[in-house]
Amino acid sequence: MSPLILAGVAAAISIGYAVALAFRTLSASAGSEDAQQIAAAIQEGSVAFLTRQYRKVSIVAAILTLIIGASPLGWPAAFGFITGAVASAVAGVAGMYIAVRANVRVAHAAGSGLPAAFSLAYRGGAVTGFAVVGLALAAIVFIASAFGTDDLTPLIALSFGGSLISVFARLGGGIFTKAADVGADLVGKLEAGIPEDDPRNPAVIADNVGDNVGDDAGMAADIFETYVVTTVAAMLLISLASPAQILLPLALGAVAVVASIIASQFVKIGASSKQLFRWIAGGGESGSIMAALYQGFFIAAGLSAIGFTFVMSEVDFALWYAALVGIAVTVAMVVITEYYTSKRFRPVKEIAEASTSGHGTNVIAGLAFGMEATTAPVGVIVLGMLTAYGLAGTTGVAIAAAAMLSLAGIVVAIDAFGPITDNAGGIAEMSKMPEDVRKVTDALDAVGNTTKAVTKGYAIASAGLAALVLFVAYLEEFAEGSLTFALDDPYVLAGILIGAAVPYLFASFAMRAVGRAAGAVVEEVRRQFREIPGIMEGTAKPEYGRAVAIVTDAALKEMLVPALLPVAVPVLIWFLFGPEHGPIALGGALIGVIVTGLFVAISMTSGGAAWDNAKKYIEEGKHGGKGSLAHAAAITGDTVGDPYKDTAGPAINPVIKVMNVVALLLARFF
Numbered sequence: 127m128s129p130l131i132l133a134g135v136a137a138a139i140s141i142g143y144a145v146a147l148a149f150r151t152l153s154a155s156a157g158s159e160d161a162q163q164i165a166a167a168i169q170e171g172s173v174a175f176l177t178r179q180y181r182k183v184s185i186v187a188a189i190l191t192l193i194i195g196a197s198p199l200g201w202p203a204a205f206g207f208i209t210g211a212v213a214s215a216v217a218g219v220a221g222m223y224i225a226v227r228a229n230v231r232v233a234h235a236a237g238s239g240l241p242a243a244f245s246l247a248y249r250g251g252a253v254t255g256f257a258v259v260g261l262a263l264a265a266i267v268f269i270a271s272a273f274g275t276d277d278l279t280p281l282i283a284l285s286f287g288g289s290l291i292s293v294f295a296r297l298g299g300g301i302f303t304k305a306a307d308v309g310a311d312l313v314g315k316l317e318a319g320i321p322e323d324d325p326r327n328p329a330v331i332a333d334n335v336g337d338n339v340g341d342d343a344g345m346a347a348d349i350f351e352t353y354v355v356t357t358v359a360a361m362l363l364i365s366l367a368s369p370a371q372i373l374l375p376l377a378l379g380a381v382a383v384v385a386s387i388i389a390s391q392f393v394k395i396g397a398s399s400k401q402l403f404r405w406i407a408g409g410g411e412s413g414s415i416m417a418a419l420y421q422g423f424f425i426a427a428g429l430s431a432i433g434f435t436f437v438m439s440e441v442d443f444a445l446w447y448a449a450l451v452g453i454a455v456t457v458a459m460v461v462i463t464e465y466y467t468s469k470r471f472r473p474v475k476e477i478a479e480a481s482t483s484g485h486g487t488n489v490i491a492g493l494a495f496g497m498e499a500t501t502a503p504v505g506v507i508v509l510g511m512l513t514a515y516g517l518a519g520t521t522g523v524a525i526a527a528a529a530m531l532s533l534a535g536i537v538v539a540i541d542a543f544g545p546i547t548d549n550a551g552g553i554a555e556m557s558k559m560p561e562d563v564r565k566v567t568d569a570l571d572a573v574g575n576t577t578k579a580v581t582k583g584y585a586i587a588s589a590g591l592a593a594l595v596l597f598v599a600y601l602e603e604f605a606e607g608s609l610t611f612a613l614d615d616p617y618v619l620a621g622i623l624i625g626a627a628v629p630y631l632f633a634s635f636a637m638r639a640v641g642r643a644a645g646a647v648v649e650e651v652r653r654q655f656r657e658i659p660g661i662m663e664g665t666a667k668p669e670y671g672r673a674v675a676i677v678t679d680a681a682l683k684e685m686l687v688p689a690l691l692p693v694a695v696p697v698l699i700w701f702l703f704g705p706e707h708g709p710i711a712l713g714g715a716l717i718g719v720i721v722t723g724l725f726v727a728i729s730m731t732s733g734g735a736a737w738d739n740a741k742k743y744i745e746e747g748k749h750g751g752k753g754s755l756a757h758a759a760a761i762t763g764d765t766v767g768d769p770y771k772d773t774a775g776p777a778i779n780p781v782i783k784v785m786n787v788v789a790l791l792l793a794r795f796f
Contacts (some may be wrong), residue, residue: 129373129380129437134267136380140260140535143387148224148253154246156227157234161557164331165230168549171335171674172226175302176343178682180215183294186690187211190290194283199795202273206280210287210354213265217350218295218343220261221254221542225342228253229334229549233559236550236566241395243550243566244415248393248539250546255539256387258346262288262353262534263379275372278365279794281358286787288351292780293689297636299344300773302681303336304640307772308765309647309677313655315761323555326661328654328668329647332677334552340772341545341578348780349538352585353379355783356531356592360524362599367521371445375528377437378430378449382532385429389536393422415573416464419540423460426536427453434529448514448522452529455510455591456537456584459503463583466499467576467735469743473499477740481759482749488763492740496733496770500725503583507590507724520598527591530584541581544574572742579735582776586727589779593720596786600716603793609709617707621699621714628695628715628785629723629778632688633730636774639684646680647673688777692719692784700792712789719785727778734771737763 127135156162187208195204228250236243265284273280310329314320323330360375395418431453438446465471473495480491514526547570554564601609611618650673660666699715700708741760749756 129377130267130270133263133376133380136383137260137263137267139387140256140263140383144220144253144257144260147249147256151224151228151231151246151250151253154231155234156230158557161230161233161553161559164553164556165226167331167670168229168334168338169226171331171671172222172338174674175335175339175678175681176219176222178678179294179298182682182686183215183291187287187290197795199279199283199791202280203283206269206273206283207287209265209269210284210351211291212287213261214288214291214295214347214350217258217261218347220257221346222338222343224250224253225338225542225546225549228546230553232546232550232570233553233557233563233567236554236563237560240414240566240569243570244395244418247543247546247550247570248419251542251544252390252539254342254346254542255535255537256383258350258538259353259379259383259535262350262357263376263383266354266357266376275361275365278358278362281361282787282790282794285351285355285358286784286791288347288354289780289784289787290693292347292351293692293777293784294685295344295347296777296780297689297773298681298685299336299340300636300769300777301639301643301684302677303340304768304773305643305647305680306332306336306673306677307768308640308644309651311761311765312644312648313651321555323552325556326664326668328651328661328670329673330552330556331670332647332673334549335674336677337545337548341548342542345541345581345776346538348585348776349534349581351780351783352588352592353531353534355596355787356527356588359592359595359599360528363524363595364521366599366602367519371441374437374441374445374525378434378525378528379532381433381437382426382430383535385433386426386533386536388429389422389426390539392425393418415570416576419543419573419577423533423536423540424457426533427457430529430532442518444518445522445525448517448525449529451510451514451517452526453533455506455526455587456530456533458506459583459587460580462502462506463580463732464576466495466732467579467739469572469739473736474739474743477736477763478743478749478756478760481740481744481756481763484755485759485762488740488759489766492733492737492763492767495736496729499732499736500728503587503728504724507587511591511594520595523591524595527588527595530588530591537581537584540577544578547571547574572739575735575738575742579731579771582731582771582779583728585776585779586724586731589782590720590724593716593782593786596783596790597713597716597720600713600786600789600793603790604709609713611710611713615710617703617711618714621711622718624695624699624711625715625718625785626722628692628719629726629781632691632778632781633726633774635688635691636777637769639688640769640773643677643680643684646676650676692781693788696785696788696792705796709793712792716786716789719782723778723782727775730770730775730778734767734775737767738771740764
């Protein structure tokens with residue numbers, strides 16, 4: 127069977143499996159009328175935000191489609207671009223549709239105990255995971271079948287379409303979720319002294335909406351584009367060195383999809399004391415949950431490694447070893463990220479301990495560990511890159527990157543489990559479910575926070591490898607000798623410095639956007655507390671819809687400029703430096719954005735998650751527990767970390783790739 131057909135069959139299986147899981151999830155009981163009403167409000171807010179967001183993004187996409195079609199790139203490239211944009215949006219919407227319906231069902235299932243709630247939450251998350259991978263594979267197969275693989279421009283444009291939607295989805299959803307979260311915490315927890323997810327907080331529905339539009343829809347669009355960009359980049363590089371093996375990355379993806387579906391059947395708590403990886407995950411309920419998730423992940427990795435031998439039986443076996451390097455990098459990133467974000471290890475415990483001295487020391491410790499958290503991942507990426515290169519040159523690096531992304535299905539399933547459990551806890555609190563229900567949802571939510579950080583680390587690491595592959599492809603676009611790329615060239619150095627500044631400028635835009643939007647939420651919550659008598663006594667109902675509308679308007683207003691930054695910068699560099707020096711300076715900019723983007727993104731995502739889990743660690747009774755000085759300091763750290771880990775940090779991942787893809791299209795354009 128040809129790799130193209132194999133990938134098409136695997137895509138159909140993946141989408142079919144996601145649909146089957148969706149029906150199973152929706153067939154579960156949604157619980158009480160009160161809980162269903164709260165869930166309906168979350169659904170309504172989520173749909174309203176995504177509808178308005180994609181309405182704005184569609185205008186940008188339509189303009190770019192016309193520009194690409196009318197350019198020398200041609201209408202096949204325009205068709206590829208719009209296909210990538212639509213498929214990326216569909217991936218996000220599909221995942222969110224199930225997440226906002228699984229949340230209330232998980233809350234109800236929590237009344238039957240941890241295993242039932244866990245299975246339902248994972249099943250809901252797996253819908254997103256396998257829908258994302260299935261749609262990504264299907265989009266690549268569709269464009270490759272329609273236009274062939276002799277000219278990969280339509281596939282590069284497909285990557286650009288997915289990347290553009292990803293930046294908007296990650297950024298817009300990230301601004302929404304953190305503005306609502308920060309606004310709710312600042313007034314609810316710190317000023318009013320009420321618990322998280324308390325129904326008296328006017329921003330509580332907006333906060334739960336944010337979990338879905340940011341951590342589910344945004345994340346799905348992000349991983350979709352990462353999968354597509356990495357696969358297409360690998361195909362592009364292989365086409366230059368070994369044209370006969372151009373479809374090999376698709377075969378790897380197909381094998382890993384099937385392996386991940388099989389592995390998903392083993393993600394169960396059941397006999398938690400006998401979980402295969404319980405020794406990694408630690409004890410207690412959280413250990414049981416992480417052990418179940420790890421069991422599925424490692425089985426998927428093992429089965430994929432075995433399956434790769436069959437699709438590589440007729441090629442140089444060094445490529446199989448390169449694929450194993452990609453899997454090893456994925457495993458290492460999972461382990462490292464958990465170390466820096468889990469409550470069981472030194473970083474989170476030291477941040478919690480620093481909180482006993484006050485707000486400032488908490489912030490200092492969080493920043494310090496965010497910086498430290500960059501070293502090991504970058505070391506792993508460097509080692510993986512050099513090992514793969516030593517095995518099979520640049521083709522080996524491309525295969526390693528493709529193998530790494532081939533596990534996206536089960537990794538995203540583990541991640542999307544997070545926002546579902548977070549919402550389930552909120553619904554349990556707001557509908558006044560029994561304490562034992564909230565205990566189960568809290569255990570699931572605590573693990574979900576770590577799994578979300580793991581996926582962000584995975585996406586960023588893969589972005590690094592994919593961007594390196596794209597950079598090599600960019601250099602190969604120029605005839606031999608026509609582009610001299612030397613580090614003593616001032617135009618190269620100028621480009622490096624400009625590119626290195628982009629992640630910082632982008633992160634600044636994103637952080638300030640969250641701050642401004644959160645400020646609007648704070649004012650609205652204060653207004654409602656002040657003007658609606660009886661909210662604090664529970665005799666009057668807050669105006670939840672008003673808070674959702676305010677944060678929606680703010681997020682959509684703030685996302686446009688930073689989202690277009692990675693598109694505009696390569697174009698400006700190309701034209702400002704002129705036809706002679708523009709390509710050289712742009713090559714330098716790609717190096718700069720890769721280097722600083724990796725460090726800034728990893729620092730923000732790991733540091734922010736560590737801040738969050740330090741707060742949860744204190745809430746479990748450590749260092750004085752809830753209401754203590756340490757707890758107040760930890761809330762401050764978590765407030766700072768929220769836009770770090772859920773807005774600016776993860777959105778840098780598509781920024782790196784958008785700049786590289788735009789550069790590649792510019793090279794082909796001219």
